[in-house]
Amino acid sequence: MKLRDIATISTGYSFRSRIKNDPQGNTFVIQMGDVDTLHGVLYDQLTKIKFKSKNSRYSLLDGDIIMVSKGNNLNAYPVKEIHGNTIAVNSFMVIRMERSDYQPEYVSWYLNSPKVQHYIHQVAAGTGTPNLSKQLLGDIDIPFVEPKKQILIGRIDELKRREGIIQSELQNKREYLIENTLQIAFGQMRKHEKPF
Secondary structure, three states: OEHHHHEEEEEOEOOOOOOOOOOOOOEEEEOHHHEEOOOEEOHHHOEEEOOOOOOHHHOOOOOOEEEEOEOOOOOEEEOOOOOOOEEEEOOEEEEEEOOOOOOHHHHHHHHHOHHHHHHHHHHHHOOOOOEOOHHHHHOOEOOOOOHHHHHHHHHHHHHHHHHHHHHHHHHHHHHHHHHHHHHHHHHHHHHOOOOO
16 A cells, blocks of 8 residues: 555654754754664754744654655655654654554665665755755555564564674674774884883
8 A cells, every 4th residue: 555545744843943952942853963873863862942833743753754855765664663743854744653553663674675766866966965855755655464474574674783782782892892902002013112
């Protein structure tokens, strides 16, 4: 089924001025720098603001999906662990599932699959920076599989990301260890240098 037939699709909130952090604010804001392909939404670094809009349609719910709509990385991220009112900026499309037989983690995985990403970039690119429209997103066919299998796919995808995080951390530690060893060796070499 097409995505528009199983979910509502809207854009994030359009701010007219620069977003400034306010510790006394009542709303968290997800911006482009707050998402990561391995970690998903980086909830611990969200900016807090005083949000005066009475339009609750911008408030995200657990189970929503946010998808980057501009740029070269048009990735989808399932929204989880919402603590307090949270909104996304208009650089994201907000997908809210309307049918319980489609799991957000599965839909997010499918939207991020190489096949769909290739299609999106081909159609959205045009002559400049890729720009994902509601029409294009809504036209994407989401294959139906049994909910149990959807849950399994979502869990495997999450495990894949966790593995990527561990590999990245190991690589950073390895590089630190090698660089530290080189610095120690360099320091010892300097001690034995003869003065001119």
